[in-house]
Amino acid sequence: xxxxxxxxxxxxxxxxxxxxxxxxxxxxxxxxxxxxxxxxxxxxxxxxxxxxxxxxxxxxxxxxxxxxxxxxxxxxxxxxxxxxxxxxxxxxxxxxxx
Amino acid sequence: xxxxxxxxxxxxxxxxxxxxxxxxxxxxxxxxxxxxxxxxxxxxxxxxxxxxxxxxxxxxxxxxxxxxxxxxxxxxxxxxxxxxxxxxxxxxxxxxxxxxxxxxxxxxxxxxxxxxxxxxxxxxxxxxxxxxxxxxxxxxxxxxxxxxxxxxxxxxxxxxxxxxxxxxxxxxxxxxxxxxxxxxxxxxxxxxxxx
Numbered sequence: 001x002x003x004x005x006x007x008x009x010x011x012x013x014x015x016x017x018x019x020x021x022x023x024x025x026x027x028x029x030x031x032x033x034x035x036x037x038x039x040x041x042x043x044x045x046x047x048x049x050x051x052x053x054x055x056x057x058x059x060x061x062x063x064x065x066x067x068x069x070x071x072x073x074x075x076x077x078x079x080x081x082x083x084x085x086x087x088x089x090x091x092x093x094x095x096x097x098x
Numbered sequence: 099x100x101x102x103x104x105x106x107x108x109x110x111x112x113x114x115x116x117x118x119x120x121x122x123x124x125x126x127x128x129x130x131x132x133x134x135x136x137x138x139x140x141x142x143x144x145x146x147x148x149x150x151x152x153x154x155x156x157x158x159x160x161x162x163x164x165x166x167x168x169x170x171x172x173x174x175x176x177x178x179x180x181x182x183x184x185x186x187x188x189x190x191x192x193x194x195x196x197x198x199x200x201x202x203x204x205x206x207x208x209x210x211x212x213x214x215x216x217x218x219x220x221x222x223x224x225x226x227x228x229x230x231x232x233x234x235x236x237x238x239x240x241x242x243x244x245x246x247x248x249x250x251x252x253x254x255x256x257x258x259x260x261x262x263x264x265x266x267x268x269x270x271x272x273x274x275x276x277x278x279x280x281x282x283x284x285x286x287x288x289x290x291x292x293x
Binding site for chain 1: 123133147150219224227229281
């Protein structure tokens, strides 16, 4: 359609002539109802804020656990270096026996 | 909206302190702005008040996020537009537009637009508006919105950018694509009329 723009503009120009509903006054009780619903209930912390707070706590706990486990394992490894030599190797034992 | 007679900053401050009287004043002050957006983006007015209520409740919930970077009315407009778009997305779109969907008067107007070069008669304005809404309802909510604001309400690109939060280039691109889709719809209707 070559002259689509002209046709569309004719249509919207006609549409603009139609009377529109101009009653923009707030319906009775509307503002009171909204205000009561929006501010009437005790303010709850936003979901993201709750999530954020728990995330930070979880991060601290995870960090502490990580440090504790690294420390515990480091001590275990450092203290048992010589024991590694004495560990039984079942494969070599089987091979030696055969 | 009489911004100069209404102390918006003071009202917002009181609302933040959970003053219900200030909240009511704010709703009364913004209602014309919000209801115009709701009416122009939701032709089926069944739930117009419910939608306005959703918009206001969202506005109060997000009030702490308003930092004053844009005018408050623009910030509220964006909430209203986003809410309307979500609502329009939720409405199921007809898969195909048919002449049978139109009233007799609307079909006459469409026929006149498609076949003649003359202006639409002034007493057909209401049918023309309904027809425009029906045609636009075939588009995606964003496309519908941009054409309504641009062609029907005759806002400038800059104004649409302020209302929607889309940058001016995006507004132009959306309008171009939306007109392209509408053109295809016109062609399809013309073909159906002839067949």
